[in-house]
Amino acid sequence: MALTREFRTSSSEETIALGRELAAMLTPPKMLILHGDLGAGKTTLVKGIAAALGAADPEEVTSPTFTLIHEYVGQEYAGQEYAGQREGREVLLYHLDLYRLEEERELYPLGLEELETPQSLVLIEWGEKFPSLVARADGEIVIESIGPDARRVTLRLR
Ligand SMILES: Nc1ncnc2c1ncn2[C@@H]1O[C@H](COP(=O)(O)OP(=O)(O)OP(=O)(O)O)[C@@H](O)[C@H]1O
Numbered sequence: 001m002a003l004t005r006e007f008r009t010s011s012s013e014e015t016i017a018l019g020r021e022l023a024a025m026l027t028p029p030k031m032l033i034l035h036g037d038l039g040a041g042k043t044t045l046v047k048g049i050a051a052a053l054g055a056a057d058p059e060e061v062t063s064p065t066f067t068l069i070h071e072y073v074g075q076e077y078a079g080q081e082y083a084g085q086r087e088g089r090e091v092l093l094y095h096l097d098l099y100r101l102e103e104e105r106e107l108y109p110l111g112l113e114e115l116e117t118p119q120s121l122v123l124i125e126w127g128e129k130f131p132s133l134v135a136r137a138d139g140e141i142v143i144e145s146i147g148p149d150a151r152r153v154t155l156r157l158r
């Protein structure tokens, strides 16, 4: 199901709130690339997604710049129905930041395939640097600065 949605936010609080809304559209399993410049608001958006899943409070979600991967365990977003399944199913939220990696072969030790379970929502900052990830992704969320605090957020699912 291809889908493109565009949103605007004018503060980090609004971006967290948008993340909460978007979580309802991010039915696992999914792997998405979070595309945007340094400081665009990628990690901020993940705070809202994690909160919606009950996986972590916004202040608990920090940038996985050095650890590369953060894992959170949550539950299906309330009100969301996965095909034929009831609410309450576990969701594994993986938040990656690949800014510090440069080559495809540096991805191997991460064991990305193992992260992709039927319950997984894998969100990858700077994933666009790696063609293999772009090819595998179910879509992307693009965040662009359009003013000091204004952001355009585009969700594309394929
Ligand atoms: N509308 C907005 N949405 C999100 N963040 C905003 C907004 N307006 C201002 N900001 C600020 O922009 C910064 C966004 O930081 P964040 O860590 O989320 O960016 P990032 O895209 O993950 O960057 P990096 O590539 O360095 O990981 C924060 O300091 C936040 O307060």
Ligand SMILES: [Mg+2]
Binding pocket: 042, 043, 044, 063, 097, 125
């Ligand atoms: Mg970040």
